[in-house]
Amino acid sequence: MKLLITGANGFLGKYVVAEALRRGHTVRAMIRSAADAERNGWADHPKIELAHADLRRRKGLADACRGVDAVLHLAAAKAGDMYAQYGGTVVATENLLAAMEEANVRRIVSISSFSVYDYMKVPYFSTVNEFSPVEADAFDRDEYAHTKLVQERLVRMWCTERNWVFTVLRPGVIFGRGNLWSARLGAKGKRVWLRIGAWARVPLTYVENCAEAIVAAADADGAKNQILNVVDDETPTQRRYVALLRKREPRRPLVVPVPYSLAWLTANAAKLFNRWACGGKAKVPGVLVPSRLAARAKPLRYTNAGIKRAIPWRPRFTLAESLDRSLSSHDAALTAIRGAA
């Protein structure tokens, strides 16, 4: 297949490009900066084309889409205020879909997020799956959750109206080189780690495993018009994952545990105080907002049964292997692609 991959220079995108090349696909990698692409190891691969474009504006997007069989849409804004994230995630997706229409491309794999689930409505210790409730509007949640929710709805609605084929993948916590910590664990300082909760499972997916799932979904019949969660087989508890990370630190930090129940009570007290004293308008840290705290640390379980049924994918690397690869001196996945080129 010939695939257009947006966000190709991103943390996940560079592995998705490498995986697509490894599987023999021809890749058009949409990037903003050629210099960044050169660092990824695949810029001079014989089966890659670089497309310089910015999804926040329509100029050049239809040309970038022309002639591809499917689009793997990874680009999204993860930082900035609501308007920056709307521009980088939602408006970007609107522009991409319009460009696909112009270029007559009718297959998209869009990367959503676990952040769209309504964790307040999921019962304690139950298993989150593709049928779990999603947020209605996410105004209470952070900008990322809100924009990913809108993006996901946009893709589904657009494709359904036009009889296109879509796959929405919702990865859990994507971890890898330089990205081992997650807000689901708590707050991380240099010498002190604040762990909020202990027994919640962390829906980890190692970046190479996740990249394989995304590329596999592009040509799997079972993934057509499906929403699928992407998590690895091992979803360790917060306690275990923090311990694994701590063990790999050269100077082991002090871990300060905060029980989830205490954090939950504090967040609800803060919410009541905010409503009573500030008319609900006060801005407080995320851990003091019950819906955000629940999204990060509510004790829940996760499953990858849905995606395993839909596509031929099994997470290749175990948690221990993933951590070892993340902390190794060279990036094996990207180095292998450079060698192949």
Next chain:
Amino acid sequence: MPTLIDTPAVTPAASAAPVGLALAGLEPTGGRPLRAAVIGTGKISEEHLKFLSTDPRAELVGVCDLSPSLAKYAASKFKAAAAYTDAATMFRQARPDVVHVLTPPHTHVGIVTDALSAGAHVVCEKPIAPHRQQFLDLWRLAQAKGLRLVEDHNYRFNEPVLAIEKLARDGKLGEVREVEVRMVLGGIRKAGRYADTAMPHPSHNLPAGVLHEFISHLCYLALRFLPPTVEPGTPDFRVAAGWSKHGAEPLFKWDDLDALVIAGPVHARIRFTTHAGPDTFGVTVRGTDGWAETDLFQPYLRVVVPRKGGQQLSPLVNQWVSGWGMMASAVRGFRNKVMQHTPYEGLGTFLGRTYEALRTGAEPPVTYADMDRASRLIDALLLDANRV
């Protein structure tokens, strides 16, 4: 010391510009809320929409943005009656009395023209137009239609600025002799929308580049304390402007402005830089008897004037009063942070007064003279003859 060069005489066409007075077609609306619509749902729209969704004088009948999702988001969050992606459709279907034009500056002239042509009063973000002549064209259209055209001069209505104006008006500072308006935005060259080379901000194409986004604020604030009888463009109104580019960022035409304006006996310094920190928006007014200053980004008000106790004790009393004031400002600053109050606090006051004026047929709080003087000063700052 820069060489001061007189601004050129006002052109005959500009001299003949209409002066904003009561409009024949403008009638009080009585108790009916004004049907308001917003075009452009970027960051600044949030401040306008907060007002429009809560003030009983306004009924939010539509929001419009090229992005359907952004339009829907704004409509849903601020409970607008409908979301549109096409302004003409919104004018036709929502029939707004007032249109807020909140799009990037280079689009203002076209959209304001369309809104006025559709029969709506216009509240427009600054600058209404890149050049004064375009502003005058829009003004004439508004006059011909019997409609109001109002530029957002929101910082004029921030509490500390209103307080300094009152001090000056009440003579507490003596005769005003010096004004300094200083904005420091150290980060915009390195990060954020103005530094984004992948999608250059349209403001880079304005006559003053990105600085054009900010100089309206600096100019209308400085003009509040310059003598109204000394008009920009007359020999008594002298301007020297140093536009500089100290950094290497390719997008930026200039990243620093240091301008001196002398209007009769009053000296004003207009200063904008991206080469200092932290971010500041300072206003200082000095008179023959005392001075007052504020920073609109971290609001406080410091007033040094003759106090009871005479010449001997006044300095000490001023220090005590200033210290107490700073402590109180720190508490207010914390409250503002938690309650998400932004430096746009004056926008609500500005819009409230504007809507009141539209309802009663009175003069809006930002008049033709205010807008015209600001645009003449901006033109003068950009004039080659005034460059140092």
